[in-house]
Amino acid sequence: MSIDIPWVREELAQFLRLTDLYRPPDPPGVSIISSWRSNRGSEAEIVASAQVVERILDRVLPRWRTEVSVHRNKSVNRWCQHREAAQRADAVLQRDAEVRQRMGDAPPQLSAGQMHPWAWEGARALWGNGHFREAVTAAAKRINAEASNKIGRRDISETKLFQVAFSLNDPKPDQPRLRLMPNDASETYRSIHRGAMAFAEGCYAAIRNPNSHEDKLPELSEHEALEQLAAFSLLARWVDTATVLTA
Template structure:
């Protein structure tokens, strides 16, 4: 599901209104010298609004905490960084589609926030700090752990785990299976589960293992890391939607 642009822009606008900056008048007979600015809205309302706005910013500008300057945050105003990020996010929401069309690239956009929660929740903390390779590895671990939870196994992990759960053989005691469709004895059933097993092996052997075990690898470009994250999102959806079969 895509972001509700109208709602998001309304929330950003309300936050910017609450945090509008002004310089309070000096008390009578007193002259102060300070760069600090106050906000128009009550603190409680600003904090409540910020709770929602931060989630919007995380979707629209995932690295706003590190990319939007905050060096003036302490001296000017507590919400200075949030305000600039909100202004950038509003512009992005308003004009992103137009910019892509004008620049000749109006292809569909892939959002990490719309991926399966097992993939994105495992990755987002590292992703937001720019550690893309480690973020993908964290997502791989999360998908593996949730699969172990679903089938109730701790003795297998990663490639061996998925070879077992997607095996076309009947489940045995202590060896449950995940079924993506009913076993009707047809070619489609065999193809789907053979493909799921091979796909999972590719994710862990071709993505997770090199990311985890190769020292000195350069950081992944963000778009490549997003593609890798999408692979684990696909696998996560298959696992979560699969029917558990036990002996």
């Protein structure tokens, strides 16, 4: 689904208006010398707006929590990081197409926020705090849970679950299958399901299992974690779009 740019820009503008700092006028007949500044909106209005704006920022600038600096004057305005991120996001929305055109062809950008919701929603809270290895592990757990729910198997998990789900054997009363295409007896049908089974096994054996021992491994770089998350996003998409075949 594409971004509704006019709506998003208005939400960002409204947040910036609410968090704008100004000096309230002195009471009549009183002159106060002070550098104190106040937000134009009430705290309740700002918090409500921030709930929406944070989701916008996660989509437009997925790394804003770590890339946009937290200014020293945050004690004066707790929303300064949000404000700078909102201003940057608005510039991206206004001028991204122009910048790409002027800069010439650029490689496609991989965005965590545009991955399958099972992957990104499972990872986003930890991702925003820079816990990339744990974030990928959380996404793997979410996808395992969704696959388990889809075929009604809670007695097995991870590698075994996907071996059963994508097995080329006919379904049994207690063993539904996931099918990515109708069975036309072709090599393509067999190849797709063997590949999906092997891919899932690789995701859990080579990514999820090592990541579960994050205390013994160095933190992943964000780029490497993004590659791992993309692998689970693809698996999630296959599971989500697959047809359940029952006996």
